[in-house]
Amino acid sequence: MSSISEVYDVLVAGGGNAGLCAAISAAENGAKVLLLEPAPKQMRGGNSRHTRDIRCMHNRPTSVLSGSYSKDEFFEDLLKVTEGTTDKELAEIVIERSSMIYEWMISHGVHLQLPYKSALSLGRTNIFFIGGGKALVNSYYKQAEKLGVDVLYNSRLVDMEISNTKFESAKIIRRGFPYQIKAKAIVLASGGFEANLEWLKKAWGPAGENFLIRGTPYNKGEVLKILMCKGAKITGDPTECHAVAIDARAPKYDGGIITRLDCVPFGIVVNRDAERFYDEGEDFWPKRYALWGRLIAAQPEQIAYSIIDSKSLELFMPSVFNPIRAATIDQLAEKIGVDGSKLNKTIASFNNAVEKDCSFDCNSLDNCKTKGISPPKTHWARRINTPPYFAYPLRPGITFTYLAAKINRKAQVIIKNGSPLQNVFAAGEIMAGNILGRGYLAGFGLTIGTVFGIIAGRYASKWKYDE
Numbered sequence: 001m002s003s004i005s006e007v008y009d010v011l012v013a014g015g016g017n018a019g020l021c022a023a024i025s026a027a028e029n030g031a032k033v034l035l036l037e038p039a040p041k042q043m044r045g046g047n048s049r050h051t052r053d054i055r056c057m058h059n060r061p062t063s064v065l066s067g068s069y070s071k072d073e074f075f076e077d078l079l080k081v082t083e084g085t086t087d088k089e090l091a092e093i094v095i096e097r098s099s100m101i102y103e104w105m106i107s108h109g110v111h112l113q114l115p116y117k118s119a120l121s122l123g124r125t126n127i128f129f130i131g132g133g134k135a136l137v138n139s140y141y142k143q144a145e146k147l148g149v150d151v152l153y154n155s156r157l158v159d160m161e162i163s164n165t166k167f168e169s170a171k172i173i174r175r176g177f178p179y180q181i182k183a184k185a186i187v188l189a190s191g192g193f194e195a196n197l198e199w200l201k202k203a204w205g206p207a208g209e210n211f212l213i214r215g216t217p218y219n220k221g222e223v224l225k226i227l228m229c230k231g232a233k234i235t236g237d238p239t240e241c242h243a244v245a246i247d248a249r250a251p252k253y254d255g256g257i258i259t260r261l262d263c264v265p266f267g268i269v270v271n272r273d274a275e276r277f278y279d280e281g282e283d284f285w286p287k288r289y290a291l292w293g294r295l296i297a298a299q300p301e302q303i304a305y306s307i308i309d310s311k312s313l314e315l316f317m318p319s320v321f322n323p324i325r326a327a328t329i330d331q332l333a334e335k336i337g338v339d340g341s342k343l344n345k346t347i348a349s350f351n352n353a354v355e356k357d358c359s360f361d362c363n364s365l366d367n368c369k370t371k372g373i374s375p376p377k378t379h380w381a382r383r384i385n386t387p388p389y390f391a392y393p394l395r396p397g398i399t400f401t402y403l404a405a406k407i408n409r410k411a412q413v414i415i416k417n418g419s420p421l422q423n424v425f426a427a428g429e430i431m432a433g434n435i436l437g438r439g440y441l442a443g444f445g446l447t448i449g450t451v452f453g454i455i456a457g458r459y460a461s462k463w464k465y466d467e
């Protein structure tokens with residue numbers, strides 16, 4: 001095995017948001033930094049290149065956020081979605097420091113949008129950046145390079161030598177060849193294991209085979225596995241993840257946000273057996289779409305179909321894929337491969353259950369609902385009776401997994417006896433599960449990665465001086 005002769009102060013594994021924040025922060029604190037990214041340059045940036053917005057606390061309106069979003073409200077939102085499965089100490093660090101993130105982002109070349117007004121209603125809590133995640137990571141790569149950070153593409157961390165809780169060197173594979181790299185400290189920012197189908201199947205059983213991966217194919221959990229072998233404490237449940245309903249025709253990996261579908265509340269959703277299985281109108285779609293990944297994962301063959309009629313086609317953002325269209329329900333059933341008589345029966349019983357006197361309003365939780373069927377549809381229930389009919393196939397689209405390396409407030413990785421690996425730090429999705437045991441708050445993945453990336457980079461850079 002060859003050695004890379006330069007000895008670095010800080011080695012960063014992973015070139016997404018968290019790794020870049022760590023690399024920049026370490027370099028700004030005087031460290032000589034090397035960043036490893038398994039993807040080629042044109043595919044760099046991990047899941048972060050698909051992002052659009054980041055959640056930040058603020059006590060008064062700012063140039064990029066309207067109103068206020070207090071620490072207490074942020075914390076309450078987190079407790080609600082995680083049902084309390086969060087490390088409160090780490091969560092508090094993220095929330096408090098999130099108030100400073102946007103200035104840090106601006107000073108590192110990111111262009112932020114003015115408060116965003118839309119149906120998503122996120123203008124008060126989340127900041128959107130111009131050019132999305134691709135522009136974000138490009139700005140950070142540019143900053144990192146200006147600060148003298150070396151970047152090795154096509155290079156992944158495959159092992160670490162650790163003795164007496166101290167990282168000594170890393171083994172990497174670069175373009176198929178192994179190398180040893182020495183560094184005084186290492187930051188692990190290599191994402192979750194969502195792109196590792198074998199691991200997904202271990203957690204979910206055969207259903208995992210049918211999941212689509214919304215982000216990078218490079219997040220295979222390789223570094224998380226190394227940490228497990230080195231006795232790191234692992235927190236969380238391997239089946240916990242962010243999973244949404246996306247168009248089943250999306251590519252297996254890296255489809256990003258455009259594969260998402262917003263039609264569900266305006267029709268019915270049936271499984272392979274033409275049966276409905278959940279209230280399609282429970283709440284506004286942005287509040288429910290993350291639930292549907294799991295719902296579809298529990299259906300036979302992990303496939304479902306959103307069925308609407310021509311009344312509803314203009315009510316949602318057009319999808320990148322054309323709907324499957326037919327003049328009759330029988331023809332639609334044939335095109336999507338479900339039993340026609342069963343689908344007719346399901347639609348007839350749904351139509352019969354739709355209450356007559358209501359006023360349909362797609363912008364409010366209206367009073368159009370069903371009566372006497374299970375599951376009910378509690379809003380936006382209208383008869384499906386106006387041809388042509390349309391179907392969108394749906395599959396679970398996994399965003400990122402929550403199984404995580406346990407860390408402390410300095411971002412040091414903790415081993416099973418509770419002590420830290422002195423110079424091994426983690427940031428981003430690889431540790432996000434400390435704070436997100438379950439559920440999700442839009443824009444919080446980046447908040448966690450940015451705050452802990454900056455912390456990890458700073459403490460890792462100190463190793464130069466502490467030895």
Ligand SMILES: Cc1cc2nc3c(=O)[nH]c(=O)nc-3n(C[C@H](O)[C@H](O)[C@H](O)COP(=O)(O)OP(=O)(O)OC[C@H]3O[C@@H](n4cnc5c(N)ncnc54)[C@H](O)[C@@H]3O)c2cc1C
Pocket residue numbers: 013014015016017018019036037038039044045046047048049050051052053054055155156157158189190191192214215216218219220221222223255256257398399400427428429430442443444445446447449
């Ligand atoms: C479609 C989509 C949209 C999203 N939108 C948002 C959003 O708007 N806001 C938000 O907050 N979150 C969003 N997320 C979640 C979000 O991407 C993350 O929480 C955050 O960007 C993750 O940053 P990260 O640096 O931890 O991981 P990533 O950005 O995934 O980076 C991990 C990096 O590690 C590298 N890597 C993997 N294995 C190794 C190895 N063995 N050695 C070295 N490097 C390795 C990968 O190549 C990758 O570059 C979205 C995710 C997806 C998929």
